[in-house]
Amino acid sequence: MRFGFPIGLFLLLFIDGSISQVFSRQMFNAPSVMVSHLVVLWLVCGVLFEENMAMPLVKWAAVIGAVFDLYYTGIFGVYIFVFPLVVYLTRQLVSYISPNFLSGLLIYFIDITIVEALSFVASRAVHMTSMSGSSFLVNTLGPTLAFNLAMFVILYFPIRWVYNWLK
Numbered sequence: 001m002r003f004g005f006p007i008g009l010f011l012l013l014f015i016d017g018s019i020s021q022v023f024s025r026q027m028f029n030a031p032s033v034m035v036s037h038l039v040v041l042w043l044v045c046g047v048l049f050e051e052n053m054a055m056p057l058v059k060w061a062a063v064i065g066a067v068f069d070l071y072y073t074g075i076f077g078v079y080i081f082v083f084p085l086v087v088y089l090t091r092q093l094v095s096y097i098s099p100n101f102l103s104g105l106l107i108y109f110i111d112i113t114i115v116e117a118l119s120f121v122a123s124r125a126v127h128m129t130s131m132s133g134s135s136f137l138v139n140t141l142g143p144t145l146a147f148n149l150a151m152f153v154i155l156y157f158p159i160r161w162v163y164n165w166l167k
Contacts, residue, residue, distance in 0.1 A: 040083070
């Protein structure tokens with residue numbers, strides 16, 4: 001797990017970019033935008049499946065956040081803060097809710113909402129977007145949630161198998 005987790009994390013980082021590149025006409029068709037967040041899925045599954053293993057998820061989340069910022073966005077510091085926040089929030093939620101498929105789906109829904117909302121607020125703060133909040137909710141957050149929740153449903157059990165295999 002010490003080597004498998006970071007390899008999976010970086011692999012999904014590049015798969016995120018590949019999905020965005022290959023399906024750019026479908027995902028970024030104005031006015032709607034769908035953003036793939038498979039990195040967040042891997043981090044959330046890391047918390048859901050870590051059980052008795054002590055993995056340094058917050059450190060890996062910060063590292064992948066820095067790489068994500070440098071590689072994909074023009075704002076350094078958004079995802080380096082947001083990804084560790086997602087891990088922390090997910091750990092807090094898992095302490096109250098027993099992790100299973102449906103609770104994981106709910107937690108992932110909350111995490112994607114937070115990731116997109118904080119990214120939007122940061123973009124508004126540095127004037128990278130002039131989109132209104134209601135337009136963001138309808139044209140970005142809704143389609144992004146739909147895409148990522150579908151990816152969660154498709155990838156949950158294969159990722160669980162990979163985590164169990166790596167243990």
